[in-house]
Amino acid sequence: MRDGFPRWGAERELAPRRRELPKKGVALPPASEGNIAPSTGEPVQRLRVRYAKRDRMRFASHRDIARALERALRRAELPVAFSAGFTPHPRISYNGAAPTGVASEAEYFDLSLTEYRDPQYVRVLLDSALPEGVDAVEAAQAGAENLADRLQASVWTVEMPGVTLEGATEAVAAFRAADTVEVERLTKKGRRRFDTRAAVVHLEVDRRATTDQQKTCAILRMVVRHTTPAVRPNDVVTGLRHVAGLAPLSSPRMTRLAQGPLDDASAVVTDPFAAENAAAQGTGREEAAPGRDTAEVDTAGDPHRPAQLARSSHHE
Secondary structure: OEOOEOOEOOOEOOOOOOOOOOOOOOOOOOOOOOOOOOOOOOOOEEEEEEEEEOHHHHHOOHHHHHHHHHHHHHHHOOOEOEOOOOOOOEOEEEEOOOOOOOEEEEEEEEEEEOOOEOHHHHHHHHHHHOOOOEEEEEEEEOOOOOHHHHOOEEEEEEEEEOOOHHHHHHHHHHHHHOOOOEEEEEEOOEEEEEEOHHHEEEEEEEEEEEEOOOOEEEEEEEEEEOOOOOOOHHHHHHHHHHHHOOOOOOOOEEEEEEEEOEEOOOOEEEOOOHHHHHHHHHHOOOOOOOOOEOOOOOOOOOOOOOOEEOOOOOOO
């Protein structure tokens, strides 16, 4: 390490200009309003980034999150590629955004750059420029396959205050036994009625539910297939109320643990970065292209990385 920057190899610097990386949560100078001066270069690299929205940031809308990410890219001074035309926009593609009010450990976007950068260097800079509660967790060189095609299902947990373990177990059994469970929700096209049962690949009561004098809370774990219209975890909660009268005392707390390819036989949602990680391991840690920034960052200890998320070992 030299001048405060991690090193990769003996000669390569982390960044072309020596500057201290800001710490997460430290006040940063305001980003310029609107887009930065659009890059005239052609995209030469496409990165895939996983980020999380936690704590109070779960109440931020997807548009607010997108603005925060674009501000962070400006603050990080990354060579973002822009679209052509009179109103150029940064080439960022978002996939499978969680609804407002829901926390998530697995949100994704693709990012095009006009210069090569090491994915881990981009992740570190981006994370340091993001606000508390939005964290860049993982970055990889994007493969040829469209990320949206890999995001086939999500793993969710739903904490239901005031619901007992026995009541939740009975409601889950009734839901799973039903052929269809229809709910109604207001969409952009007006009120729409749709079936939630077909989209739920797996649903169970997490045995870690807490019951004491101060708190009674059942925890549900579910694997939900991505469909049109999208079936959200709160739709499943509504379905449980319809089939079994299950109703929490206050708003459920919902968290997406993962989203990715779905194995129908085992109801396992796997890591959408698996192909990129396998390619990187097969070739070893690739050398940086000329002028490419690099960083040696340890991500092995990330407790939130969804390498493979299977169903819980507890089965009803």
